[in-house]
Amino acid sequence: MPSVLLVLTSNKALGDTGEVTGWYLPEVAHPYYVFKRAGFEVHFASPQGGPGGDDNCCDPGSIDLNDEENKQFWEGEGRQLTSNTLRLADCSAANYDCVFFAGGFGTMWDFPDDEHVQRLAREVYEAGGVVSAVCHGPCALTNVELSNGDYLVGGREVAAFTNEEEDAVSRRDVVPFTCEDRLQERGGRYTKGGVFQAHVARDGRLVTGQNPPSARPTAEAVVELLTPPSAVLHYFPMRGRAEQIRLALSEANWEWSMPESVDFGAMKAEGLLAFGSLPMLETEGLRLVQGNAIMRYVGRRSDLYPSNDDPVVQWKCDALMDSAEDFRIAALKAIPRFGGTEETKQNYISTGVPRFLGQFSRLLEEGQDFFCGGTLSIADISVFDVLDNCAEGLVPGSLDGYPNLKAFHSRIAARPRIAAYLASDRRAPAFPAL
Numbered sequence: 001m002p003s004v005l006l007v008l009t010s011n012k013a014l015g016d017t018g019e020v021t022g023w024y025l026p027e028v029a030h031p032y033y034v035f036k037r038a039g040f041e042v043h044f045a046s047p048q049g050g051p052g053g054d055d056n057c058c059d060p061g062s063i064d065l066n067d068e069e070n071k072q073f074w075e076g077e078g079r080q081l082t083s084n085t086l087r088l089a090d091c092s093a094a095n096y097d098c099v100f101f102a103g104g105f106g107t108m109w110d111f112p113d114d115e116h117v118q119r120l121a122r123e124v125y126e127a128g129g130v131v132s133a134v135c136h137g138p139c140a141l142t143n144v145e146l147s148n149g150d151y152l153v154g155g156r157e158v159a160a161f162t163n164e165e166e167d168a169v170s171r172r173d174v175v176p177f178t179c180e181d182r183l184q185e186r187g188g189r190y191t192k193g194g195v196f197q198a199h200v201a202r203d204g205r206l207v208t209g210q211n212p213p214s215a216r217p218t219a220e221a222v223v224e225l226l227t228p229p230s231a232v233l234h235y236f237p238m239r240g241r242a243e244q245i246r247l248a249l250s251e252a253n254w255e256w257s258m259p260e261s262v263d264f265g266a267m268k269a270e271g272l273l274a275f276g277s278l279p280m281l282e283t284e285g286l287r288l289v290q291g292n293a294i295m296r297y298v299g300r301r302s303d304l305y306p307s308n309d310d311p312v313v314q315w316k317c318d319a320l321m322d323s324a325e326d327f328r329i330a331a332l333k334a335i336p337r338f339g340g341t342e343e344t345k346q347n348y349i350s351t352g353v354p355r356f357l358g359q360f361s362r363l364l365e366e367g368q369d370f371f372c373g374g375t376l377s378i379a380d381i382s383v384f385d386v387l388d389n390c391a392e393g394l395v396p397g398s399l400d401g402y403p404n405l406k407a408f409h410s411r412i413a414a415r416p417r418i419a420a421y422l423a424s425d426r427r428a429p430a431f432p433a434l
Ligand SMILES: N[C@@H](CCC(=O)N[C@@H](CS)C(=O)NCC(=O)O)C(=O)O
Pocket: 240, 241, 276, 277, 278, 279, 289, 290, 291, 292
């Protein structure tokens, strides 16, 4: 069952105006019910934790009990839940699939510089989870840096309370900065809808909403992301060209299976394989073929394809995957079962493997955990597959001369979902070492 950490402000002072603010009831109540209806577990947290008692920092101006769900929440379990929040410092990202920052003016003073706000957003995101925020909640993201120093919002589509909306409620000169301006300064691709119209920006696993009417659709987009598609992968009972796909489906947490046996001839005769070859992935009413194209589909669907709109980074991802495919083809030619001879084998060991490893080793930049930017992409999964199966598997010890690739291999193998797949009995047997 997916779990969400729903984060509220602990601040109820509207700057130095003497006015009271806090978190905004519908931005908590509406997402809460969306998550609960989807069967998610929801925990409440705030920078200070607590606070206990009746004063739970809810903005009194937001308590509109004509709204059904506000009323249900406020008069039901919600009052209690929001009065006993966890302290952010005590929350571990490993327990959550999503961190969701609710809005309200109060957030503008305690979210942006809070180290645990930043830690949880970074760690949840880097572990493959969803980061989401609504209205003023996205101020939480304005100072979040990934492990490689890039801003989380850099190059990503984002939404938040607009400058026109600040004007509409006469707050532009009260807030320390506006979300619209600051997110743009951080390199975010800020988008907006009309004043107080619902608008959600969804960029991979980053989901942000503009204002109170956006809270429900923002949470719905989170539920959609955390309910990954199901798929059936058709391939022969070996790792081959399907292994990178099995790894990607596992990392992306898809519900995936493989048929007990595959009648390749019948599938071909029935015209189920657009190019007459396997692998083929059946998902969402589609029959997808061509291994690398399947990888890109899974990557784009589950935010494992570089999505910061930089064509150079996307080229690098594609080029690495093409090179990994070249490596697989060279490996197949060296394997006796596929017609490999003593000559192709020796050639592969002495020339092929070192050539590919040297190229990959040079492309993994110093100090970087991943090949394409600050987060895992399908290029990393593809390269991991060939390091694992075409290098180390067929030629044991071949990674020893490439410490950066060896460390990369261990890092990817240790990712929880990858590690679970690698240890499972779903894995086809490896080809014996050459
Ligand atoms: N470019 C294709 C190549 C697929 C391919 O050659 N698949 C092999 C298995 S690895 C196949 O289906 N062989 C059976 C045949 O062609 O008769 C891809 O990457 O998916």
